[in-house]
Amino acid sequence: MEPSTHxxxxxxxxxxxxGQEVANPGDFTEMxxxxxxxLLGTLALRRGAVVECNDLRNLECVAIWGLNHTFLQExxxxxxxxxxxxxxxxxxxxxxxxxxxxxxxxxxxLTTEGIELVVPMIVRRELTGFVLLGGKASGEEFSAxxxxxxxxxxxxxxxxxxxxxxxxxxxxxxxxxxxxxxxxRAIYRDTVRAxxxxxxxxxxxxxxxxxxxxxxxxxxxxxMGWSEDEVEGxxxxxxxxxxxxxxxxxxxxNAPYHIDAKSSSELNRHPVAGYEILSPINHPYxxxxxxxxxHHERLDGRGYPDGLTGEQIPLGAKIVSLADxxxxxxxxRPYRRRRSFEDVIGDLRQNTGTQFEPTVVVAxxxxxxxxxxxxxxxxxxxxxLGKGYLDGExxxxxxxxxIAELDGxxxxxxxxx
Numbered sequence: 001m002e003p004s005t006h007x008x009x010x011x012x013x014x015x016x017x018x019g020q021e022v023a024n025p026g027d028f029t030e031m032x033x034x035x036x037x038x039l040l041g042t043l044a045l046r047r048g049a050v051v052e053c054n055d056l057r058n059l060e061c062v063a064i065w066g067l068n069h070t071f072l073q074e075x076x077x078x079x080x081x082x083x084x085x086x087x088x089x090x091x092x093x094x095x096x097x098x099x100x101x102x103x104x105x106x107x108x109x110l111t112t113e114g115i116e117l118v119v120p121m122i123v124r125r126e127l128t129g130f131v132l133l134g135g136k137a138s139g140e141e142f143s144a145x146x147x148x149x150x151x152x153x154x155x156x157x158x159x160x161x162x163x164x165x166x167x168x169x170x171x172x173x174x175x176x177x178x179x180x181x182x183x184x185r186a187i188y189r190d191t192v193r194a195x196x197x198x199x200x201x202x203x204x205x206x207x208x209x210x211x212x213x214x215x216x217x218x219x220x221x222x223x224m225g226w227s228e229d230e231v232e233g234x235x236x237x238x239x240x241x242x243x244x245x246x247x248x249x250x251x252x253x254n255a256p257y258h259i260d261a262k263s264s265s266e267l268n269r270h271p272v273a274g275y276e277i278l279s280p281i282n283h284p285y286x287x288x289x290x291x292x293x294x295h296h297e298r299l300d301g302r303g304y305p306d307g308l309t310g311e312q313i314p315l316g317a318k319i320v321s322l323a324d325x326x327x328x329x330x331x332x333r334p335y336r337r338r339r340s341f342e343d344v345i346g347d348l349r350q351n352t353g354t355q356f357e358p359t360v361v362v363a364x365x366x367x368x369x370x371x372x373x374x375x376x377x378x379x380x381x382x383x384x385l386g387k388g389y390l391d392g393e394x395x396x397x398x399x400x401x402x403i404a405e406l407d408g409x410x411x412x413x414x415x416x417x
Contacts, residue, residue, distance in 0.1 A: 031160060039150070047133075049072065049132045051129050081101045082127050084102070091151035115132045119154045210240070212323075213327055215384065216323035217235055219367050223363040237292065238320050240278060241291060246273075246277070268305070290314050295324055297312075300355070325355075329347060345402055366403060371390075
């Protein structure tokens with residue numbers, strides 16, 4: 001095999017290796033370092049470096065071999081020099097012969113370090129950086145074939161750096177968009193909580209009601225295995241479920257006694273009013289207006305405003321309904337004290353299947369039982385209910401019995417269906 005043919009095969013092999021290295025999605029610095037070693041090895045060069053031109057047109061060393069690591073620290077490219085380099089057709093610039101302004105400015109430090117060739121990496125009319133190359137170990141001059149090999153291999157390295165830069169920019173923009181999205185979500189949540197506080201101000205007896213219904217709803221949905229977006233959506237629905245009370249007379253809301261039929265009819269307008277308030281708003285979570293409208297519906301059709309039954313009621317509304325009722329049963333009002341937890345369990349047992357959705361009750365009971373058992377460590381429900389409310393040996397037993405009973409009923413229904 002003739003030497004020229006052997007060299008050609010060797011060069012093609014190096015290019016193939018380089019292409020594979022550049023395409024590797026792994027460590028960027030390692031990719032550039034390996035690419036430089038392939039280039040130096042192919043041409044038997046003593047020293048070299050790959051430098052990247054950053055957004056400020058300063059040069060940053062990405063890979064280096066056989067050179068002083070500090071000599072590039074003060075290198076930069078002016079806008080005029082960059083434009084000049086983009087117009088040069090030569091694939092490699094000989095340091096001592098080139099008239100390029102950039103090389104004339106840095107000729108002395110480059111020559112001192114033994115750099116003979118400077119190869120601009122230009123991709124899509126953009127200066128990505130340079131490959132700096134020393135002379136051959138043999139002392140021979142660079143041939144025309146050598147320059148072609150350099151051009152091809154440096155092109156590969158330049159494309160690799162350019163691609164990495166694009167990926168970094170995309171990742172940075174994605175991160176910026178993610179942060180912006182999170183900020184907007186936080187603003188939305190804070191705005192919703194402000195609305196909830198405005199709703200509850202009308203009722204001096206239940207301030208914080210909407211906040212707690214939102215938290216109870218979130219806990220139930222999480223226990224039911226909902227996604228994070230769905231959990232956040234149901235929490236927002238809980239915050240806003242009583243927004244329709246903004247149109248109800250404050251005296252009716254704050255009545256220190258059971259209201260009459262006329263006042264009750266007025267109060268019962270709030271789900272529809274809430275739906276009308278929320279419907280024109282483009283919420284990031286679906287069905288929030290419907291959850292506000294239907295949180296007083298019952299499975300047996302005796303709820304309001306539309307007398308829906310069973311599966312006609314959205315699951316989110318069923319969750320908010322239980323959270324709302326649980327809050328009402330466990331909160332003092334001027335005309336009654338809050339009920340004991342044993343009474344609450346009795347109410348849930350009696351009304352599950354007629355008022356409350358069984359799967360929702362089971363999820364809430366499990367969440368409460370988990371907190372009593374110390375899992376999770378953050379006892380959010382117990383904190384909202386107040387110290388001592390869930391104390392007592394019978395409480396875990398009551399919850400366990402309720403869960404077993406409802407689970408048994410659900411399994412029997414499924415088997416019969």
